[in-house]
Amino acid sequence: MTATDPALTALAQGWCALSALHGRIEAHIERALQAQHDLSVREYSLLDVLSRQHAGEGGHLQMKQVADAVVLSQSATTRLVSRLEDRGLLERYLCPTDRRGIYTNVTEAGLRLLEEARPTNDAALREALDEAAKIPELAPLVRVVESLNVPA
Numbered sequence: 001m002t003a004t005d006p007a008l009t010a011l012a013q014g015w016c017a018l019s020a021l022h023g024r025i026e027a028h029i030e031r032a033l034q035a036q037h038d039l040s041v042r043e044y045s046l047l048d049v050l051s052r053q054h055a056g057e058g059g060h061l062q063m064k065q066v067a068d069a070v071v072l073s074q075s076a077t078t079r080l081v082s083r084l085e086d087r088g089l090l091e092r093y094l095c096p097t098d099r100r101g102i103y104t105n106v107t108e109a110g111l112r113l114l115e116e117a118r119p120t121n122d123a124a125l126r127e128a129l130d131e132a133a134k135i136p137e138l139a140p141l142v143r144v145v146e147s148l149n150v151p152a
Helices: 006-037 041-051 063-070 074-086 108-132 139-147
Strands: 090-094 102-106
Touching: 006 041, 006 108, 006 139, 041 063, 041 074, 041 090, 041 102, 041 108, 063 074, 063 102, 074 090, 102 108, 108 139
Parallel strands: none
Antiparallel strands: 090 102
């Protein structure tokens, strides 16, 4: 295969389209969340992921699992947790069975903010997808996203 191979060119164009769709969506949601709730997309995602934890077996996520879920490095996730903790939206505590483990929970204030921000996030996502669907190169990707039925 050469750099001008049609298959590679198509693959690169597909990747560029996917990247453009992601960027458009994330930027649109970011503006809405910042303007209405003083939250970034990453902060919203972190609150959302942590709000889904439960007290049962395997219900609390380790920091690596949280980092994977919000698509950040562990160090960036730790900094993000610290910022939200400073705002009173998260709290950390030691694992009762393994004193080396640290868990992070969403506070009541964090849960309230998340519930207030969820409709904004959802509306901004819908708006961004509707706008992207008008662009011929992105329309097929929008259809794929809309057809996915992925559990939360």
